Amino acid sequence: MLTLVIARLIAALPLAWVHRLGALLGWIVYASSPKYRERLKGNLALALGEAAERVRPGAIAEAGKQSLELPWILLRTHEEVVAKVVRVSGWAQVEAAEAAGEGILFLTPHLGCFEITAQHFADHAPVTVLYRPPNFEALVPLIEAGRQRALMAIAPANVTGVRKLIRALRQHQAIGILPDQTPDEGEGIWSPFFGRQAWTMTLAARMSEVSHVRVLSIWAERLPRGEGYHVHITAPREAIEGDTEARVHAINREMEHLIRACPAQYLWGYHRYRRPRGVPPRPEDAA
Numbered sequence: 001m002l003t004l005v006i007a008r009l010i011a012a013l014p015l016a017w018v019h020r021l022g023a024l025l026g027w028i029v030y031a032s033s034p035k036y037r038e039r040l041k042g043n044l045a046l047a048l049g050e051a052a053e054r055v056r057p058g059a060i061a062e063a064g065k066q067s068l069e070l071p072w073i074l075l076r077t078h079e080e081v082v083a084k085v086v087r088v089s090g091w092a093q094v095e096a097a098e099a100a101g102e103g104i105l106f107l108t109p110h111l112g113c114f115e116i117t118a119q120h121f122a123d124h125a126p127v128t129v130l131y132r133p134p135n136f137e138a139l140v141p142l143i144e145a146g147r148q149r150a151l152m153a154i155a156p157a158n159v160t161g162v163r164k165l166i167r168a169l170r171q172h173q174a175i176g177i178l179p180d181q182t183p184d185e186g187e188g189i190w191s192p193f194f195g196r197q198a199w200t201m202t203l204a205a206r207m208s209e210v211s212h213v214r215v216l217s218i219w220a221e222r223l224p225r226g227e228g229y230h231v232h233i234t235a236p237r238e239a240i241e242g243d244t245e246a247r248v249h250a251i252n253r254e255m256e257h258l259i260r261a262c263p264a265q266y267l268w269g270y271h272r273y274r275r276p277r278g279v280p281p282r283p284e285d286a287a
Contacts, residue, residue, distance in 0.1 A: 006071075007071035007074075007075060008071070008075060010068055010071045010072060011071050011072050011074075011075035011076055013072070014226060015069070015072060015084060015226040015228070016225055016226025016227075017226070018065075018068050018069055018072050018226070019065045019068070019069065019222070019225075019226045020226075021064075021068055022061075022064040022065035022066070022067060022068035022069065023061035023062075023064050023065055024064065025064040025067065025068060026060045026061045026062070026063045026064020026065065026067075027060055027061065027064065028064075029063075029064065030060045036269050039268075039269055039271065040056070040059065040060070040063075040268045040269040041056065043194075043268045043269070043270075043272065043273070044056055044059060044263075044268045046194055046195060046196055047194035047195070047256075047259070047263070047268075048263060051263075055263045055264050058264030058265075059263070059264050059265075059266070059268050062222065062264050062265045063267055063268070063269055065222060066113065066222075066267065069113060069115070069222075070115060073113070073115050073116055073119065074115075074143060074147070078119065078122075078123070078149050078150050081116065081119050082116075082119055082120050082123045083228075084116070084228040084229055085116065085120045085220070085228060085229050085230075085231055086223070086227065086228035086229065086230065087228075087229075087230040087231070088120075088230075088231045088233070089230065089231070089232050089233065090216075090232060090233030090234050091233060093214075093216050093233050093234065093235055094121075094124075094216070094233060096214075097214040097216070098125075098172075100212075100214070101172055101212065102172060102212050102213060102214045103168065103169035103170065103171070103172050103173055103174065103175070103210065103212060103213045103214070104173075104174035104175070104213070104214050104216055105169070105174075105175055105177070105204070105207050105208055105210075105213050105214070105215045105216070106118075106121070106127070106174060106175065106176040106177070106216055106217075106218045107177060107179050107204060107215065107216070107217050107218070107236075107251060107254065107255070108176055108177070108178050108179075108217070108218050108219055109178065109179070109180045109219065109255045109258055109259055109266065110178060110180055110181075110266060110267040110270055111219045111258055111259055111262065111265055111266045111267075112219050112220045112221050112222050112229070112262065112265045113220040113222050113229050114178060114219060114220065116220045116229055116231075117176065117218045117219065117220050117231060118147075118152055118176045119150070119152065120220070120231055121152075121174060121176075121218075122149070122150040122151040122152035123150055123151070124151075125151060125173070125174060126151040126152075126153070126168070126173045126174065127151065127152055127153070127173065127174040127175065127176055128152075128153045128154070128155050128164060128165060128168040128173065128174070128175045128176070129147065129152065129153075129154055129155065129175065129176040129177075130154075130155055130157055130161065130165065130175070130176065130177045130178070130203070131147065131154040131155060131156055131157065131161070132156075132157045132181070133156075153168075155168075155175075162203065165177075165207060166207070166210060169207065169210045169213050170210065172212070175207065176218075177201075177203065177204045177207065179200070179201055179203075179204040179251050179252075179255060180193070180198075180200075180252075180255050180270075180272060181201060182198070182199055182200075182201075182271065182272060182274055182276065183199065183200075183201040183202075183203070183276070184276050184278075185276055185277065185278035185279050186278075187201055187202065187203065188200050188201050188202055188279075189202060189245060189248055190280075190282050190283055191245075191248045191249050191252050192249065192252060193252045193255070193256065193272065193273075194256060196273060196282075196284075197273075197282040197283055197284060198252070198272055198273050199273075199274070199275060199276060199279055199282075200248055200251075200252055201248075202244055202248055204247075204248075204251055205240070205244045205245075205247035205248045205251060206244060208240045208247055208251075209244070209247070215235075215236055215240045216233055216234065216235060216236075217232075217233070217234050217235075217236060217254055217258055218231065218232065218233050218234075219231075219232055219258055219262075220232070221262055221265065222265055232258075232261075234258075236250070236251075236254045237253075237254060237257055238250055238253065238254070240254075
C-alpha cells in the first residue's frame with residue numbers, strides 16, 4: 001500500500017522534478033549497494049574500456065531517473081505521456097512497413113525510457129509487448145493497467161503470450177520485445193554481448209522468422225531538464241537472417257550498436273550476465 005502511495009505522489013510531480021529526484025536516487029543506490037555498484041562498474045568497463053569512467057556518473061543518475069519515471073508514465077493519462085515525445089526520428093521506417101503490409105518487430109534494449117516507446121506507437125496503431133510480471137505483486141495491477149491502454153496490449157512471457165505475439169504479426173501489427181532481458185532455462189542460448197557470453201533469449205530471433213515481418217530497432221532518448229523524449233527508429237545495420245542462432249548473435253550486435261550511441265542511458269546495473277538456474281556453464285567458463 002505504501003509503495004502505491006509513493007508511486008502516486010511521484011506521478012503527481014512534473015517530469016523535470018521526477019528526473020531530478022531520480023538522479024539523486026541513482027546515486028543513493030549506487031553508494032549504498034556494493035553488489036549493484038560493482039556490477040554497474042564491471043559491466044561498464046567490459047563494454048566501454050577506458051571510456052567507462054567518463055560515462056559512469058551519467059549512467060548512475062540515468063538509472064535512477066528510469067526507476068522513478070516508470071510510475072509517472074504508468075499513472076499519468078495516456079495523452080499526458082505521449083505528449084512528452086517531442087521528437088521522432090525514423091518514422092518513415094514504420095510507414096514503409098505499413099505500406100508493404102508487413103508486421104513490425106520492434107527491438108528495444110534497456111536504453112533510455114524504453115517504457116514510452118510502445119506507449120507512443122500505440123497512439124498510432126496496435127502494438128503488443130512482451131510482459132514479465134514484477135516480483136512485487138502489489139505493482140502488478142498498476143503496471144498492467146498502464147500498459148493496456150490506447151492500442152497497446154501485453155503478452156505474458158509464456159506459451160500463450162508467444163502465440164499472441166505471432167498472431168499480432170500475422171495480422172500485420174507491431175510487437176515489442178526487449179531482447180537483452182535474461183531468459184530462463186530453455187529459452188535462450190549463450191551469445192556474445194560486449195565481449196562476454198550472455199544468456200540471450202531466442203524469442204526475438206524466432207519472431208523475426210515469421211513471414212512478412214520487418215525488424216526495426218526503437219529506443220527513446222531521455223532529454224535533459226525533463227523536456228521529454230526523442231524516439232529513435234532505425235533498421236538494423238545488418239540483416240537479421242540465417243538460423244535462430246545467427247539471428248540471436250545479430251540482434252545482440254544491433255543492441256550493442258544502439259547502446260554505444262547513448263551509453264549513459266543504458267541500465268548497466270542490470271544483471272545481464274547472470275547464469276539462470278539449470279543453464280549450462282558459459283563457454284569460456286567451461287573451457
